Amino acid sequence: MKNVLIFFGGVSCEHDVSVITGVLTLNALKCEKYNPIPIYIDENGRWFSGDALRDISFYKNFDLKKVKSVVLLPKDRCIYEKKKNGLKKIAEVSVALNCLHGLNGEDGSLAGFLTLCDIPFASPHIFASSVSMDKYYTKLLLSGLGVNSLPYVRVCRENFYKNKRIACQFVEKRSTYPVIVKPANLGSSIGIKVVKSGEELMSALENAFKYDGKVIVEKALEKFREINCACYKSGDKYIVSECEEPTLNGDMLTFDDKYLSAGTKRFPADLDKATETIIKDTVKKVYRKLDFNGVVRMDFLLSDGEVYLNEINSVPGSLAYYLFCDGTDKISQFLSTIIEDGIDEYLRYKSNEFVYRGGVLNGLGKLKR
Amino acid sequence: MNENLFILLYCLIATLSVSLILPLEYAVYQQSGYDENKLISCYIKQKTIIKSMLLSVILCLFNILFGVFGILNYISISVIAVFCCFYVFFADKNVKIIKKVVITSRFLRLTGFSFILTFLLEISVCYAFRLVFDVYYACGIGAFIVLAYCHTLGVSKKVNMPFDRLNYVLSINKCKKKLAKKNDLIKIGITGSCGKTSVKNILAAMLSVDYKVYATPKSYNTPLGICKSVSKMNDDTEVFIAEMGARNKGDIKELTNIVKPEIGVITGITEQHLETFGSLENIKDTKFELIDGLSENGYAVFSADTIGSTELYERAKVNKCLVGINGLNVKAENIVISSCQTSFDLILKDVRFPVVTKLLGRHSVTDICLASAVALYLGVKPHRIADCVFTLKPTEHRAEVFVTESGVTVIDDGYNANILGIESDAEILKTFNGKKFAVISGIVEGGKREEELNKNVGKILSESVDVIIAVGNNADAVLSGTVDIKGLEKHYAKNLCEAENILKNEIKSGNIVIFINDLPDSYKV
Numbered sequence: 001m002k003n004v005l006i007f008f009g010g011v012s013c014e015h016d017v018s019v020i021t022g023v024l025t026l027n028a029l030k031c032e033k034y035n036p037i038p039i040y041i042d043e044n045g046r047w048f049s050g051d052a053l054r055d056i057s058f059y060k061n062f063d064l065k066k067v068k069s070v071v072l073l074p075k076d077r078c079i080y081e082k083k084k085n086g087l088k089k090i091a092e093v094s095v096a097l098n099c100l101h102g103l104n105g106e107d108g109s110l111a112g113f114l115t116l117c118d119i120p121f122a123s124p125h126i127f128a129s130s131v132s133m134d135k136y137y138t139k140l141l142l143s144g145l146g147v148n149s150l151p152y153v154r155v156c157r158e159n160f161y162k163n164k165r166i167a168c169q170f171v172e173k174r175s176t177y178p179v180i181v182k183p184a185n186l187g188s189s190i191g192i193k194v195v196k197s198g199e200e201l202m203s204a205l206e207n208a209f210k211y212d213g214k215v216i217v218e219k220a221l222e223k224f225r226e227i228n229c230a231c232y233k234s235g236d237k238y239i240v241s242e243c244e245e246p247t248l249n250g251d252m253l254t255f256d257d258k259y260l261s262a263g264t265k266r267f268p269a270d271l272d273k274a275t276e277t278i279i280k281d282t283v284k285k286v287y288r289k290l291d292f293n294g295v296v297r298m299d300f301l302l303s304d305g306e307v308y309l310n311e312i313n314s315v316p317g318s319l320a321y322y323l324f325c326d327g328t329d330k331i332s333q334f335l336s337t338i339i340e341d342g343i344d345e346y347l348r349y350k351s352n353e354f355v356y357r358g359g360v361l362n363g364l365g366k367l368k369r
Numbered sequence: 370m371n372e373n374l375f376i377l378l379y380c381l382i383a384t385l386s387v388s389l390i391l392p393l394e395y396a397v398y399q400q401s402g403y404d405e406n407k408l409i410s411c412y413i414k415q416k417t418i419i420k421s422m423l424l425s426v427i428l429c430l431f432n433i434l435f436g437v438f439g440i441l442n443y444i445s446i447s448v449i450a451v452f453c454c455f456y457v458f459f460a461d462k463n464v465k466i467i468k469k470v471v472i473t474s475r476f477l478r479l480t481g482f483s484f485i486l487t488f489l490l491e492i493s494v495c496y497a498f499r500l501v502f503d504v505y506y507a508c509g510i511g512a513f514i515v516l517a518y519c520h521t522l523g524v525s526k527k528v529n530m531p532f533d534r535l536n537y538v539l540s541i542n543k544c545k546k547k548l549a550k551k552n553d554l555i556k557i558g559i560t561g562s563c564g565k566t567s568v569k570n571i572l573a574a575m576l577s578v579d580y581k582v583y584a585t586p587k588s589y590n591t592p593l594g595i596c597k598s599v600s601k602m603n604d605d606t607e608v609f610i611a612e613m614g615a616r617n618k619g620d621i622k623e624l625t626n627i628v629k630p631e632i633g634v635i636t637g638i639t640e641q642h643l644e645t646f647g648s649l650e651n652i653k654d655t656k657f658e659l660i661d662g663l664s665e666n667g668y669a670v671f672s673a674d675t676i677g678s679t680e681l682y683e684r685a686k687v688n689k690c691l692v693g694i695n696g697l698n699v700k701a702e703n704i705v706i707s708s709c710q711t712s713f714d715l716i717l718k719d720v721r722f723p724v725v726t727k728l729l730g731r732h733s734v735t736d737i738c739l740a741s742a743v744a745l746y747l748g749v750k751p752h753r754i755a756d757c758v759f760t761l762k763p764t765e766h767r768a769e770v771f772v773t774e775s776g777v778t779v780i781d782d783g784y785n786a787n788i789l790g791i792e793s794d795a796e797i798l799k800t801f802n803g804k805k806f807a808v809i810s811g812i813v814e815g816g817k818r819e820e821e822l823n824k825n826v827g828k829i830l831s832e833s834v835d836v837i838i839a840v841g842n843n844a845d846a847v848l849s850g851t852v853d854i855k856g857l858e859k860h861y862a863k864n865l866c867e868a869e870n871i872l873k874n875e876i877k878s879g880n881i882v883i884f885i886n887d888l889p890d891s892y893k894v
Contacts, residue, residue: 001607002579091605092581092603092605094581235752340750343578343753344752344753344756347578347753347756347757347759347760348756348759350759350760351756351759351760353727
């Protein structure tokens with residue numbers, strides 16, 4: 001039986017959403033093959049584990065007495081309980097799964113931490129995670145790959161505060177109203193504003209700079225459809241989901257099991273064959289070129305027959321299982337594929353040579369003498 | 370100063386200093402399984418006996434000197450103490466130990482007992498002579514008791530015997546109980562003449578992806594070693610891998626009785642430890658004890674790459690498979706050996722996986738096949754086994770390659786005390802470019818055939834190296850076996866230090882050195 005660490009919560013705006021994803025995954029994964037261990041990160045960044053965390057109602061009145069404070073150590077692959085007089089080993093970890101949305105988790109920080117801990121993980125790695133967290137870098141990469149995305153202007157905080165008027169002129173010169181102003185690093189709708197005329201631009205930028213030092217001003221589409229599509233990997237096969245069209249801006253709703261039957265989205269989305277092919281091929285291409293692992297959901301915008309890749313979610317809500325499984329009983333099979341693939345990926349990574357014994361330090365000793 | 374206190378302190382200092390100048394003897398004593406004959410032969414051959422004689426003579430002279438001047442106070446005892454400190458320090462300095470003593474409770478018990486014994490003996494001798502002589506002369510004569518220290522170690526073993534026996538029975542029972550308590554634990558036994566530790570490490574790496582694996586650490590392969598490792602095993606362990614070593618008939622039976630494995634792996638069988646086994650037939654019988662000891666629905670994996678293990682495969686009646694380069698069920702093809710990696714096609718369940726590994730040599734391919742067969746049996750997916758092969762790292766002192774700061778490539782195959790390993794080393798060496806040196810101490814415990822085996826070693830090596838430095842007792846046999854090839858240099862070195870000196874004078878950047886059989890201390894003498 002493999003002990004699987006499930007990370008959720010997190011110091012981010014999407015803490016609550018992540019709790020729902022995490023608890024769902026915890027309960028879906030419990031089977032003969034896997035023993036999911038919750039690691040809940042609270043809004044202060046403390047790590048907790050314990051059986052109480054498997055129940056979603058527990059988080060309404062969180063009780064510190066019912067959970068254990070836990071830590072991981074570098075290059076160790078074990079999880080420890082923090083006690084007054086030291087550490088007590090809880091379990092050996094086989095693999096980890098990231099359900100942290102947003103900053104301080106989805107942005108590659110957890111991937112980096114797990115790499116140093118030598119724990120295999122079934123989620124995207126450092127580079128792919130951090131790039132897809134940042135809207136500016138995502139755009140740079142997409143243009144490098146020849147993938148269509150909306151035209152944009154990047155403004156950084158120092159330049160903006162040096163001379164706000166010049167900064168606004170700079171933006172206006174390069175884009176046409178209406179535009180959307182977004183902080184580069186936040187995933188949710190916080191700090192985002194649609195600007196229709198020059199008067200609102202400055203305040204929108206000021207607001208966005210509260211959240212990040214880098215802001216993207218993007219062309220706002222007036223009539224558009226939103227299409228989501230996800231992908232995961234199994235060995236050398238890439239499995240791309242059908243396209244989904246959320247009819248409400250219902251990112252939150254997708255976490256609700258009822259959502260599956262409520263029909264507030266169109267799944268599969270009503271698309272012509274050509275557009276569907278473009279979307280699916282793009283998803284597969286981006287996934288492959290960025291060396292993604294685990295489930296990744298990409299959000300597209302359709303307007304005037306053009307397909308724009310708007311956003312990459314390296315840790316999608318509910319791990320986007322609803323795009324692949326038509327029943328909750330099939331989730332565990334789906335998660336199992338992802339987890340086993342994560343372990344295979346770890347083995348491939350480990351086969352790299354990391355250390356070269358060149359004797360540089362020995363040489364230094366000699367020079368000194 | 371009180372006379373009694375003087376005698377007491379004096380005897381303590383003398384006993385302590387003699388017990389400290391024997392680090393090499395302790396190492397040999399422990400590595401030979403606390404064999405007092407090996408200890409004493411090392412004591413004499415390594416000339417430590419002269420060191421202790423010197424010590425006692427000087428102590429005696431000191432005392433006579435003090436007697437003449439009539440000084441009996443703290444100063445004289447301090448002078449002796451300071452002298453002893455220096456003596457121990459300088460006597461110790463030039464001793465090179467390859468495998469140091471591991472401080473175990475048994476070791477402490479044995480040395481502690483003999484320490485007390487020597488101490489008491491010395492005090493009683495001092496007092497006995499005190500009846501007739503002055504205190505200085507009595508102590509001077511007492512100094513010679515330190516010479517008996519090594520012999521008291523032998524006595525100490527006999528006295529400790531009942532305790533050791535009891536301890537042995539108790540720990541084995543405890544170990545059996547712990548293993549029996551976990552009825553879903555998968556137990557794997559590995560034995561054979563060569564590659565046990567490597568197969569164990571490879572297998573642990575392959576299984577740890579899907580199971581919680583615990584393997585006996587290092588080369589803990591004796592009953593007590595296995596018991597000790599079992600006591601450290603976690604409760605949630607799913608697979609236990611035991612390496613089983615043997616020097617005598619019945620050894621493996623004893624180990625299988627403790628572990629009760631359901632999967633047995635027989636690595637290659639060669640003429641190793643022939644001295645204690647007597648014949649190759651006995652070696653085969655002993656290794657087969659593992660197969661006899663398997664549980665009813667057991668599974669046995671045999672190496673196809675030695676004649677001995679293939680014969681055992683034929684003999685086995687359980688569910689079995691024959692694997693290796695010439696294997697049936699799991700096999701390797703298209704083997705390409707180079708100086709930095711080995712690549713081959715691993716064939717698992719008729720699917721071909723091209724793999725590359727950092728483990729060098731043909732014997733590594735066999736080891737990987739053996740481990741793969743077990744992993745396959747335990748349900749690890751074939752593609753994952755193949756992925757795992759890429760990640761394997763060489764075990765310490767087993768064909769480990771590194772480049773030193775001066776640009777010399779060193780191949781450390783220190784624990785490779787058998788003819789198969791040496792053949793494989795020779796093949797690795799052929800893939801290197803540059804002047805090649807081999808430092809070799811030959812095969813030990815070869816019994817009657819030792820000379821023949823070592824001649825063969827010389828022959829194999831002379832075809833693939835440029836300089837042979839033969840070390841120790843078997844050097845003559847190795848050198849006489851060499852074939853005269855143009856440009857082949859032969860050297861004889863008494864010990865490893867001398868071999869190192871020869872190397873230092875001749876070696877240049879870009880050259881290659883291979884160390885074969887950098888053996889435990891007991892064979893250096």
